[in-house]
Amino acid sequence: MELGLGGKAAIVTGGSKGIxxxxxxxxxxxxxxxxxxxxxxxxxxxxxxxxxxRDGARVEAIQA
Incomplete structure (x- = not known):
């Protein structure tokens, strides 16, 4: 599904498991x-x- 997120930035909290x-x-x-x-x-x-x-995406992590 194309959501138009190319070039956008996202912050995901609780991103180590599940949803x-x-x-x-x-x-x-x-x-x-x-x-x-x-x-x-x-x-x-x-x-x-x-x-x-996944397609060479830029992904970084911060441990809380």
Missing amino acids: GRATAIGFALEGASVLVCARGREALDETVKLARG
Whole structure:
């Protein structure tokens, strides 16, 4: 689905698991730059890895 997010920026909190992870990956698939924030470093790193693998999206993480 084309949501017109190419060139946009998104911040996803709680992005290390579940709905937050799916949202971060979905935004990356749509071409948005994504900043993901969560408490758990390992799960957060996994989200970033999965999201970056999608069309070379720019995805960064901050641990809360």
